[in-house]
Amino acid sequence: MEKLIEQLSICIESGKINRNSGYPPQLKGQDGADEIARQALESGIKPSGILEGCMAGMQRIGERFGRNEVFVPELLMAAKAMNTVMEHLKPYFQTGEVKRRGVFVVGTVAGDLHDIGKKLVAMVVEGNGWEVIDLGVDVSTEKFMETVGQKPGCAVGLSALLTTTMVNMEKTVKFIRDKYPQTKILVGGAPVTLNYANQIGADGYAPDPQGAVHLLDRLAS
Numbered sequence: 730m731e732k733l734i735e736q737l738s739i740c741i742e743s744g745k746i747n748r749n750s751g752y753p754p755q756l757k758g759q760d761g762a763d764e765i766a767r768q769a770l771e772s773g774i775k776p777s778g779i780l781e782g783c784m785a786g787m788q789r790i791g792e793r794f795g796r797n798e799v800f801v802p803e804l805l806m807a808a809k810a811m812n813t814v815m816e817h818l819k820p821y822f823q824t825g826e827v828k829r830r831g832v833f834v835v836g837t838v839a840g841d842l843h844d845i846g847k848k849l850v851a852m853v854v855e856g857n858g859w860e861v862i863d864l865g866v867d868v869s870t871e872k873f874m875e876t877v878g879q880k881p882g883c884a885v886g887l888s889a890l891l892t893t894t895m896v897n898m899e900k901t902v903k904f905i906r907d908k909y910p911q912t913k914i915l916v917g918g919a920p921v922t923l924n925y926a927n928q929i930g931a932d933g934y935a936p937d938p939q940g941a942v943h944l945l946d947r948l949a950s
């Protein structure tokens with residue numbers, strides 16, 4: 730079992746999507762993230778264990794990117810491999826209660842294209858009984874405002890992965906606050922902190938998807 734998880738984390742780190750993918754050349758002809766994720770689930774490995782393996786691979790490629798050992802194309806391939814695994818894990822995250830606890834509008838803020846962490850948050854929140862409207866990436870303040878206007882009483886989640894884009898959260902929080910003061914807003918993403926959330930007037934900060942669920946449940950009660 731551990732071997733499968735290790736193989737999977739190597740596939741994520743090296744951007745090996747599936748057996749047919751020719752990238753990276755040194756893994757040509759071998760199973761990729763797609764096949765290994767399926768085998769892992771079939772062999773009874775928990776989805777959370779599979780996710781941990783993927784995160785380890787993502788962590789390693791991120792560190793190498795930080796040291797200028799790999800560049801954007803390598804990151805993109807890693808993200809594609811990770812998205813392939815997410816497709817396998819989706820149903821497991823979505824088997825929450827049927828009754829909806831509320832509506833959660835989530836998106837990655839303007840200028841930011843990082844999708845994976847936000848998608849995970851969306852899946853886990855949905856799996857915990859919320860109706861989720863995922864607006865995607867590079868979401869403008871105007872788009873958030875429009876959706877909040879259409880879904881009175883919804884909660885809003887803002888994600889950012891870049892220090893240069895997390896500043897865009899502030900504008901979105903301010904605009905929503907001014908027009909829809911009852912709306913609960915939570916923020917998250919690697920560079921975001923509780924301090925920052927307080928500074929920009931958000932209702933809360935969650936470091937991970939489970940934290941987002943706890944916070945939403947608390948804010949909604």
Ligand code: B1M
Nearest residue numbers: 791795808841842843844845846886888891892917918919
């Ligand atoms: Co980018 N990138 N990237 N990247 N990328 C980072 C974030 C970086 C830390 C890499 C590094 O330097 N070590 C760095 C940011 C530095 C900084 O600002 N401090 C960086 C950079 C610099 C860039 C570019 C600027 C590179 C360039 O072009 N020169 C560029 C920016 C593009 C843009 O957005 N405008 C860029 C591009 C990309 C790709 C497009 C190639 C790709 C994203 C593809 C995609 O998402 N479809 C990418 C990737 C893959 C990464 C890393 C390697 C992995 C991100 C990821 O998916 N992690 C990342 C390094 C790293 O994180 N180790 C990096 C896995 C994911 C599950 O975790 O997203 O943190 P994460 O989400 C977590 C939590 O943060 C939290 O829950 C999730 C699960 O635990 N969370 C929330 C997230 N959102 C939340 C919301 C909540 C609550 C919790 O409530 C609402």
